[in-house]
Amino acid sequence: MELRQLRYFLAIVDAQGLSRAAKQLHVAQSALSRQVADLEAELGVPLLVRSRTGVAVTEAGKVLYEYGQGIAKLVGDARTAVHFAAGSVAGSVVLALPQSVAAMLALPLMRAAASRHPDIVLHVNEELTGNMTDQMLSGRVDMAIFTPTMPAQDIVFTPLVEEPFVLIHSAQDAQAPPPGGVTVEQAVSRPLVLPSQHHGHCTRWIVDAA
Structure with missing residues (x-):
């Protein structure tokens, strides 16, 4: 073998x-x-x-x-x-990124790593968000950039950026909430288009937990 x-x-x-x-x-x-x-x-x-x-x-x-x-x-x-x-300082580092993030960050990160640490080989894997915690716990991935869906023991999370959580609806929607903010409870009371549970997306986890 x-x-x-x-x-x-x-x-x-x-x-x-x-x-x-x-x-x-x-x-x-x-x-x-x-x-x-x-x-x-x-x-x-x-x-x-x-x-x-x-x-x-x-x-x-x-x-x-x-x-x-x-x-x-x-x-x-x-x-x-x-x-x-x-x-x-040399070796191999495996970084996992969601597909949406990889499209923006993969190439800049690899260029920066090659410039600052030429003896380190950075491998970037595109992964589903729902798989990343298991990937890290198993040792297949050294680090990842994603929105965690739930706390995980033995993994240290370092906040990098905060993103607004928004509800998108038609401007002609007569039942749309008033301007100025909407609670998660108000959002989940409406029919929503969401990622499947299989993908482990943070949006789906937040809605299911509400």
């Missing part, structure tokens, strides 16, 4: 599909599929069930994923420790 194969497998499970994982890793989808097939052949068990809608993880795949997360974390920690022992 090669570390590259394990890393590819973890990425596919995290991305819930081959095509998205291939984009995140900057690897051809065919090469990604071949590496996982080789890993399955070596282990003698199927790890993923492929379909038109994506991939599902088998029971054997779930076991490998659990161990693989720990292995990936240990490898990353070992590399960082070696560089620190040599007196240099």
Whole structure:
């Protein structure tokens, strides 16, 4: 078993599909599929069930994923420790960003990191907000920029910016609330267009908790 194969497998499970994982890793989808097939052949068990809608993880795949997360974390920690022992600031950092934030910040952050810390490789992963806490707790991600939906033990949150929470409605809406502010209770009493629960979006969490 090669570390590259394990890393590819973890990425596919995290991305819930081959095509998205291939984009995140900057690897051809065919090469990604071949590496996982080789890993399955070596282990003698199927790890993923492929379909038109994506991939599902088998029971054997779930076991490998659990161990693989720990292995990936240990490898990353070992590399960082070696560089620190040599007196240099170097290594690999994985940053998770929501898709909407990545479109604005990914490139500037990577340029700034390359300029200020040329020996550090910054990997930017686009993730669903609902996955980020688990990604950090498992060690697959070193840090993330997102709006937390609920407190999480063992994760330190540092506020970066505050955004207004607004209700958008038609100017012709006869039942629109008066100008000057609206409470969450008033907002949720109306039919709303919201992200699905699967995405773990902060807006959905706030509305569901109200």
